[in-house]
Amino acid sequence: MSEIFDPNSAAQELESKIRKKLLTLPKLHLASIALGKDSSCMVYRSSQKKLALDLGIVYHPLDFSKDIELSELSARVKELNKNPEITGIIINKPFINDWKEEEVFSLIDVDKDVEGVNPLNLGRLLMLDFSLKDFVEAGSLPVCLPPTLRSILHALFLSSGENVRSKRVTIVGFTSIIGKPLAFILANALATVSIVHIGTSEAGDLPDYIKAADIVISAAGVPSLIKGEWIKQGAVVIDVGTGKKENRLCGDIEFKTAKDRASFISPSPGGIGILTPLYLFSNLILLAEKRRKK
Numbered sequence: 001m002s003e004i005f006d007p008n009s010a011a012q013e014l015e016s017k018i019r020k021k022l023l024t025l026p027k028l029h030l031a032s033i034a035l036g037k038d039s040s041c042m043v044y045r046s047s048q049k050k051l052a053l054d055l056g057i058v059y060h061p062l063d064f065s066k067d068i069e070l071s072e073l074s075a076r077v078k079e080l081n082k083n084p085e086i087t088g089i090i091i092n093k094p095f096i097n098d099w100k101e102e103e104v105f106s107l108i109d110v111d112k113d114v115e116g117v118n119p120l121n122l123g124r125l126l127m128l129d130f131s132l133k134d135f136v137e138a139g140s141l142p143v144c145l146p147p148t149l150r151s152i153l154h155a156l157f158l159s160s161g162e163n164v165r166s167k168r169v170t171i172v173g174f175t176s177i178i179g180k181p182l183a184f185i186l187a188n189a190l191a192t193v194s195i196v197h198i199g200t201s202e203a204g205d206l207p208d209y210i211k212a213a214d215i216v217i218s219a220a221g222v223p224s225l226i227k228g229e230w231i232k233q234g235a236v237v238i239d240v241g242t243g244k245k246e247n248r249l250c251g252d253i254e255f256k257t258a259k260d261r262a263s264f265i266s267p268s269p270g271g272i273g274i275l276t277p278l279y280l281f282s283n284l285i286l287l288a289e290k291r292r293k294k
Contacts, residue, residue, distance in 0.1 A: 005266035007274035028087045029058040036066040047277045081109040088114030088284045116144035146177040147279035151272035159236045159264035165190040170213035173220040218252040228257025239268040
């Protein structure tokens with residue numbers, strides 16, 4: 001019988017740490033930008049606002065229509081970068097038109113990049129040499145990590161501690177804010193890391209990579225992509241993907257059968273997504289502490 005990740009217990013502990021930190025800091029301000037009215041974005045922003053109000057953080061929602069030009073967004077973000085009152089800035093996805101992540105996230109000043117998505121901050125991850133616990137706590141890190149990435153590392157640390165050395169890890173999906181940085185972090189911890197994607201699936205090799213993995217982390221967003229019987233007996237499984245199947249939300253991994261094979265499993269939905277808004281504000285505290293030291 002596998003251990004099922006309890007996000008509520010983890011969230012309570014993390015929230016307690018955040019509240020203690022906030023007592024030592026001046027009022028924090030988060031600017032949250034949305035482009036259009038995407039439903040998933042609205043849900044995430046609603047959780048941001050609710051948590052900000054509960055924590056006593058000033059929340060600045062900025063909404064732009066789908067007709068906005070990149071130059072207009074750039075001008076608005078530059079104002080926020082210069083505003084000393086604003087502690088951190090987040091530009092919520094999805095973007096509009098054919099905008100690239102690099103050009104949009106580069107607009108955010110590196111010292112106000114609360115998600116750690118500015119290319120300069122992501123690049124700095126490659127040079128970091130910290131333990132998994134350090135990435136979860138983040139107190140000594142010089143740069144923010146994307147909140148979803150920190151949530152994954154939190155679940156992984158609870159399942160394995162620092163013990164990922166020599167483990168075979170398969171990461172499904174290679175986005176710039178999850179798959180790619182996660183691969184470097186785990187390789188730095190001396191795990192043997194494979195990244196699989198649509199090309200792997202097209203070649204028919206996806207089952208082989210999953211079956212060989214001691215740790216499976218999936219962020220593909222393709223419902224039931226990974227069959228439960230592919231999971232190695234005793235593997236650690238973390239599902240980050242969410243998609244709709246037959247009008248209901250479900251994860252990348254067939255949870256019902258996977259849980260009977262895994263030693264530890266974090267399902268989706270109802271898994272690490274509960275931690276993500278909390279880690280957004282944990283990052284905001286990190287930015288405030290860095291500013292205070294300067």
